[in-house]
Each structure stands twice: as C-alpha cells, then as structure tokens.
Amino acid sequence: MEQVAGDEQIPADESAAFTSRVHITFHHIRKRLADPDGLSGKAAIDGIVEAGILPDDSAKFVEEVRHQQIKGSKEETVIVIQEI
Numbered sequence: 527m528e529q530v531a532g533d534e535q536i537p538a539d540e541s542a543a544f545t546s547r548v549h550i551t552f553h554h555i556r557k558r559l560a561d562p563d564g565l566s567g568k569a570a571i572d573g574i575v576e577a578g579i580l581p582d583d584s585a586k587f588v589e590e591v592r593h594q595q596i597k598g599s600k601e602e603t604v605i606v607i608q609e610i
Contacts, residue, residue: 543578546609547589550574553604554595565593570605579607 552567554560571583571591580587589610 544580544607544609547587549590549608549610550588551592551594551606554593555598555600555602556595557601559595559597565595567591
C-alpha cells in the first residue's frame with residue numbers, strides 16, 4: 527500500500543485494506559504538550575475501521591498503538607499504520 531501524506535480524504539475506490547496485523551503510531555505535534563495519559567486515538571482508529579482501511583480494531587489486527595508528541599508551532603496529528 528502506498529503511503530498517503532496530507533489531509534485530503536482518500537476516495538473509497540483508492541483505499542486498500544490492510545490484511546495483516548499492524549502497528550499504529552500517532553505523532554502529535556502540539557503547542558503545549560499534553561499529559562501522556564491524556565492522548566487518545568480511539569475515535570481516529572474507529573474512523574479508520576469505518577473507512578474500511580482496517581477490518582477491525584481488535585488485537586487480531588492491531589498489535590500495538592503508540593503515541594509520540596513533540597512541541598511545535600502548529601498543532602497536528604499524523605497517523606502512521608505499518609504492516610508487520
């Protein structure tokens with residue numbers, strides 16, 4: 527699967543579902559760092575499943591979810607899904 531960078535929505539006919547287990551990493555860029563226990567990607571992962579990119583968010587398909595944060599001048603979150 528090719529990586530897509532940007533904030534544009536992927537058309538349904540161009541997205542390919544992952545078929546093996548994955549690691550999901552959230553790279554949070556924030557003006558003010560959050561408490562580590564306050565970072566969550568649950569809603570985003572639910573959206574990834576709803577879009578058909580992952581078949582399910584259970585341990586059968588998602589081996590690990592990681593959160594990393596750095597301080598920056600603008601706020602954004604980049605989600606990386608890597609097949610293992």
